[in-house]
Amino acid sequence: MTVFLMRRFFPKVLCVAILLFGVSCSRSYRLEPLSSLIIPGSESRCAAPFVKENRQFIHSIEAVLASGGTASVIGVTNVYPKREVVHCVIMTVEGFVLFDATYDQQVHVERGIPPFESKAFAEGLMRDITLIFFRPSGELTGSAWSADGSFTCRYEMGNKTVEDVRVHPDNSWDIHQYMDERLVRSVTAGADRRDEKKNDPFMPLQLELTAYGEYGYSLHLRLIEAKRLADGNR
């Protein structure tokens, strides 16, 4: 997502960001081996972070670049997990709609105010949203307990993409997505929940998505509202 924020909003810091990323790339973010055994109950344990019912989420989103540049928007996301459909609106704090698009196996952009008008931006955004909210579409190929009580499932997508979903005893969780055994995305959810949502592990108050790559970025999402959507909506 912020690849585009960088390109459009912060062209002067782009070079600095790339340099900084070069430094960060020197760290090891390689795929670690995981037991190919599948522990009984793995699917249900690792499904906990993901949305099971139609939901609407409103987040404040803070985008932070490797260079330190930032931008803040409000995101409205309707997710329909059974059909894997997403409807997303991005607006300014003042309420102006910058972007409105739906993903239903294809991306349909209803409104895109520059610099949010490109299809590539929409596709990148939808990839980030589906990574956060939807269970990985690949095959479960391994699972394991860690010494600290965390449970990890590994899903392989068949296009050299691997996603590790790890659920911690305190309801926090994280997702690591690898391509060609190199880390490309991570999502980290804290353990904090709204008082009335203590038992909803997929509704964390804070989410952090980090993209690694030529134009690294991180998105910090703070939950403002979460509502159930009627089944008939989609």
Added chain:
Amino acid sequence: MMRRRNVHLKRLFEIAVVCLTCSVFLGWTGDLKKFGEEAKAVKSLSADFVQEKNLKILVQPFVSKGVFYFKKPGSLRWEYKSPVRSVLLMHNGETRRFLEGRDGFREDQGPGMQGMQVVMGEISLWLSGNFGDNPDFEATVEDKRAIVLRPRMESLSKFISKIELLPSDRPGVIRSVVLYEGDDSYTTIRFENVRVNEDLPESLFVEK
């Protein structure tokens, strides 16, 4: 291309601020000229506001609340208290916006901020009450109920289709402003507890 995009964003942001600022000044008599005369007596203004964003996607309107201060000739503080705290400051021709993030308030580097520098000129024009000279909007009175502003340029109408200013019965006070982006997207801002010509310290327009 990039410059054109920046101009669009700049205009969008300007329009928001100008509408929000100037609409509170208007006293409704059904006469646009008289608005300008009444506005001249206003030296400062402050109010609470409730903003409701209506979108087809939303289960319920998205509600934001805040406070607003204005002091002639061109100092402005537009502050959201909830749910996302932010402060827009204009003073001495300089415009800055601060947003609260994980590490407290930080200056926003998002799109359109450079354009805020020229907002003050727009505000001055509107405060003069001379709607006819506004290069961006054509103002009409509809049903003696509302002032309706429609963009003169097609490029602007892609962002804002029209703006409705709904005055209250109290001179110098407007009840609400509605900004229409499209058929399914509009923002209503209701003003409450309006205070006119109070002494507002300069720090309000400088400190976040």
